[in-house]
Amino acid sequence: MELSEFYRLMGTIDLVEPPKHVLEELLMHRLERVRPSGSERRRVRRAFDISFEGHKNAPLRASGEAYIFHIVRGAFDIIEIMYEFGLRDFEWLVNFILHDVVEDAPEAGRNRFLTQTNIVLRMGYETSQEVSFL
Numbered sequence: 782m783e784l785s786e787f788y789r790l791m792g793t794i795d796l797v798e799p800p801k802h803v804l805e806e807l808l809m810h811r812l813e814r815v816r817p818s819g820s821e822r823r824r825v826r827r828a829f830d831i832s833f834e835g836h837k838n839a840p841l842r843a844s845g846e847a848y849i850f851h852i853v854r855g856a857f858d859i860i861e862i863m864y865e866f867g868l869r870d871f872e873w874l875v876n877f878i879l880h881d882v883v884e885d886a887p888e889a890g891r892n893r894f895l896t897q898t899n900i901v902l903r904m905g906y907e908t909s910q911e912v913s914f915l
Contacts, residue, residue: 787854796846801833804853811857814864821871827903828878829856835882835896839889848885852878875908880915 794803805826812825829852836848859874879900886896901909 787850787857790857791850796850797841799847799849804833804849805829808853808856811860814860815869817871824871824875824904825878828875831896831899831903832878832882835886835891836889839885872908872911875904876911876915879904879908879912883912 790807791799794800808829809822809826812822817825832852833849836852839848842848842851856874856878859877862868863870863874883893883896883900886893897909897913900912904912
């Protein structure tokens with residue numbers, strides 16, 4: 782997705798402190814393109830919750846936007862690839878959404894171990910291992 786298209790979708794969202802519910806609604810709306818099951822939808826939403834909270838209060842990106850925009854923009858791209866190629870691998874999407882929340886935790890004032898534990902408890906051990914390998 783082109784950056785200009787992404788910003789158009791974001792509309793007037795505050796790029797420094799985006800409201801979680803707005804980003805989550807946009808992500809879930811885009812997710813509908815690939816027709817997820819209820820459990821797939823819940824996993825993506827849980828991953829977004831962890832990622833959003835894990836990046837809250839983190840330093841801004843060089844572009845001046847909150848880091849969560851990188852996550853949402855990349856998730857939109859993955860959803861588009863899934864749609865174009867008929868893929869049903871929602872774990873790929875979940876892993877991307879969580880891909881750097883553990884390593885970025887200290888910059889956001891969070892404990893890396895507790896962040897990893899949160900992923901294990903909420904997403905499962907296998908997902909936590911996949912995220913660690915990323």
